[in-house]
Amino acid sequence: MPRLDMLILLVIHWAAIPVGLYAFVHALMQRADAFTAVDKLSKPAWLGITAGGTAALVLFSLASAGAMFWIAGLVAVLVYIVDVRPRVTEVQRGPRW
Numbered sequence: 001m002p003r004l005d006m007l008i009l010l011v012i013h014w015a016a017i018p019v020g021l022y023a024f025v026h027a028l029m030q031r032a033d034a035f036t037a038v039d040k041l042s043k044p045a046w047l048g049i050t051a052g053g054t055a056a057l058v059l060f061s062l063a064s065a066g067a068m069f070w071i072a073g074l075v076a077v078l079v080y081i082v083d084v085r086p087r088v089t090e091v092q093r094g095p096r097w
Helices: 004-029 032-037 043-059 067-093
Strands: none
Touching: 004 043, 004 067, 032 043, 032 067, 043 067
16 A cells, blocks of 8 residues: 555646646737737747746656756746746736726
């Protein structure tokens, strides 16, 4: 029977993959000029960052020797979701009344 800590790490590992996929698909669906309008990296750069982060989440595990790559992938994806996504969405929505 697996230990509880390994089970928790497995749940975190599998929960992070949809987050990475969401970040990549969101970046893919945005206009390219919206990224430069909010003084962020270009759309191809963020597509590469989110794709690489998602690949790291799929290929490596938090409970293995590649944990550093998994954490780096998660940080990259979360930076997009927390910092870039709200500003890109806001600039495309236009002024609020």
